[in-house]
Amino acid sequence: MIQIDKSLVNALKESESIVFFTGAGISSESGIPTFRGKDGIWNKLRPEELANFDAFIKNPIMVWEWYNHRKKIVHEAQPNAAHLTISEMQNYFKDVIVITQNIDNLHRRAGSNAIYELHGNIERNFCIDCKKFFNEELDFSVGVPKCDCGGLIRPDVVWFGEYLPEDQFLGGEKAAINADVFFVVGTSAVVYPAVGLVYTAKQSGATVVEVNLEKTALSSISNYSFFGKAGEILPRILEEYRLSIKS
Ligand code: BV8
Ligand code: ZN
Numbered sequence: 001m002i003q004i005d006k007s008l009v010n011a012l013k014e015s016e017s018i019v020f021f022t023g024a025g026i027s028s029e030s031g032i033p034t035f036r037g038k039d040g041i042w043n044k045l046r047p048e049e050l051a052n053f054d055a056f057i058k059n060p061i062m063v064w065e066w067y068n069h070r071k072k073i074v075h076e077a078q079p080n081a082a083h084l085t086i087s088e089m090q091n092y093f094k095d096v097i098v099i100t101q102n103i104d105n106l107h108r109r110a111g112s113n114a115i116y117e118l119h120g121n122i123e124r125n126f127c128i129d130c131k132k133f134f135n136e137e138l139d140f141s142v143g144v145p146k147c148d149c150g151g152l153i154r155p156d157v158v159w160f161g162e163y164l165p166e167d168q169f170l171g172g173e174k175a176a177i178n179a180d181v182f183f184v185v186g187t188s189a190v191v192y193p194a195v196g197l198v199y200t201a202k203q204s205g206a207t208v209v210e211v212n213l214e215k216t217a218l219s220s221i222s223n224y225s226f227f228g229k230a231g232e233i234l235p236r237i238l239e240e241y242r243l244s245i246k247s
Contacts (some may be wrong), residue, residue: 015180025186079110082230087111120157
């Protein structure tokens with residue numbers, strides 16, 4: 001049985017604002033491949049080579065094939081115990097806020113209400129010329145879908161070299177500054193400026209709790225590190241918290 005430090009449970013008992021900063025690792029138990037290692041490779045190309053505007057302009061069909069492949073996996077996936085535990089924690093704390101790098105919509109489908117999507121959402125699309133949004137199913141029968149203005153339609157996700165949506169980043173930053181306990185779940189902590197928010201939380205006095213399969217650059221600044229599956233560890237933490245408020 002995964003041991004949960006009593007001091008962490010006590011920290012939770014004194015907390016109002018709980019924040020979860022998540023990456024691809026939290027969705028891997030839902031069957032969604034992560035980015036690193038062999039999982040991330042598509043067509044012998046690394047995510048950084050596909051998730052960028054130049055690649056899209058050079059070969060929009062190939063980039064859309066990648067996103068449609070991922071969208072199919074996301075639609076067949078279900079939120080797992082980690083997503084569901086975060087949603088359930090809304091019944092115990094004033095603020096439970098999610099700051100995610102994931103574009104898979106699984107936190108929302110799990111019932112989390114306060115979500116900052118730093119890197120966009122695969123369910124939304126917009127025209128690269130007039131910025132008009134298209135959230136219905138797109139028609140690929142005649143090649144890359146085009147807007148009525150003639151512009152190419154792209155997924156509403158943040159590509160490498162592109163700025164993050166300001167409202168989402170600033171919202172995440174405010175949540176990081178006000179966090180009592182800041183969980184970091186399933187991220188290799190390499191992509192910026194997203195990961196910078198963990199340091200913002202630390203500098204603002206939050207208790208940082210890392211939940212990851214392996215050590216990361218954040219292990220050294222974490223007050224607690226749990227190395228294992230998020231879908232097993234997060235339910236254990238909530239269970240110990242629930243037992244502590246009963247007694
Ligand atoms: C920008 C959306 C300004 C698209 C994504 C400073 C220093 C160095 C580099 C930079 C810097 N500033 C900017 C850069 C460049 C770049 C960057 O950070 N590069 C990295 C690679 C070094 N950043 C940018 O380009 C950003 N924009 O800076 O704009 C600008 C503007 C103009 C000119 C210059 C600058 C935009 C970055 C956003 C890119 N879009 N996603 C899409 O998804 O298709 S990033 C994408 O990759 C994800 O969103 C996520 O952020 C990242 C993947 O990381 P993770 O989610 O952590 O996943 P990963 O697979 O790596 O790790 C999973 C972890 O989970 C592992 O540790 C594993 O052990 C663990 N795990 C697995 N299973 C489980 C588990 N843990 C628990 N339980 C399990 N079951
Ligand atoms: Zn248009």
